[in-house]
Amino acid sequence: MHEKKLIVSDEPIGNVFRTSDLDEARSVVAASYGPHLLQVASRGLFESRMQSAELGPVNIFLHTYGADVKLVSPPLDKWYVVCLPVSGHISARCGTDWSVIGGNRGVVLRPDAPIEFDHWNHDSTMLALQISRAELEDELARTLNRAVRGPISFQFAVDAGQHTEPLLRSLDYLLQELRSPAGMLDHPATRAQFCRLVMAGLLAGQPHDYSAQLADDNELTPRAMREAIALINERYAEPLTVSDIAMAAGCGVRSLEESFQRHIGESPMTYLRQVRLNHARVALRAADHLETTVASIAHQCGFTHVPRFAAYYRQQYGVPPSAELRRCGKRLES
Secondary structure, three states, X not given: OOOOOOOOOOOOOOEEEEEOOHHHHHHHHHHHOOOOEEEEEEEEXXXXXXXXXXXXXXXXXXXXXXXXXEEEEOOOOOEEEEEEEEEOOEEEEEOOEEEEEEOOEEEEEOOOOOEEEEEEOOOOEEEXXXXXXXXXXXHHHHHHOOOOOOOOOEOOEEEOOHHHHHHHHHHHHHHHXXXXXXXXXXXXXXXXXXXXXXXXXHHHHOOEOOHHHHOOOOOOOHHHHHHHHHHHHHOOOOOOOHHHHHHHHOOOHHHHHHHHHHHOOOOHHHHHHHHHHHHHHHHHHHOXXXXXXXXXXXXXXXXXXXXXXXXXXXXXXXOOHHHHHHHHHHHHHO
């Protein structure tokens, strides 16, 4: 059995910055993270290379320096950063925690502790997933439906394994879209959903001091179920997440999902999709095909990705939405 690795691809993800000037490299990295000390050892030709894709609350960077370097930083304050290996090994310290980034291990940097990267060799590259502290703590508060005080205390080491799957899958999904020439990230609403997906992946996939509360599986009351269902039926066209629904029901995400499976036989998001499809079918059947498009109805009903909407619609009703629109439009003409 092969050992599972955390190593991610170094394929391009966005803007690329290169320089062999130490001060310029320090200045550019500081603009994204904050002030820091960057020292270069003797081995290797210094050439800083940073790829970046900045989405707002979630940003992704690929860092390499082409030489052996040491980096020291005060607390990042506004950011949590998940550091994952692309190649080589890097020694990482955050406060009193220490580990090596490489192979099957990464780390999570807290926003309230000083940071040190040492033995960052000339052939080592790191992916940094930067997440807004305010946004992540708000996401956790929405999920728990209660206030979150102080920084989230994540387990420092990120080890490959089943529990990290939510984080790695959400990150992989985001990277695929960043590398796609026709991805969905140009749309602000979709971009926000991707950011929340990554934050939810981190909260579900990396142990922290609120993990036990997230795992709470108490049964929802009938009233809470009614409130969750009412929210979906009333606001299906909005970019709802499972956290939004849980907050409306006054429960945690896991409680919501297990109660939906127990009483309705599907997840809250599957139920939401079905409600959207039902509304889309009514709209398609009432529309004039000469004045209305499938895309406009999809967006009107809360679907941000039209090809995916078309696939869901065909799977549910046996015909593509375009055929439904044309067929019903002709019926209206006759």
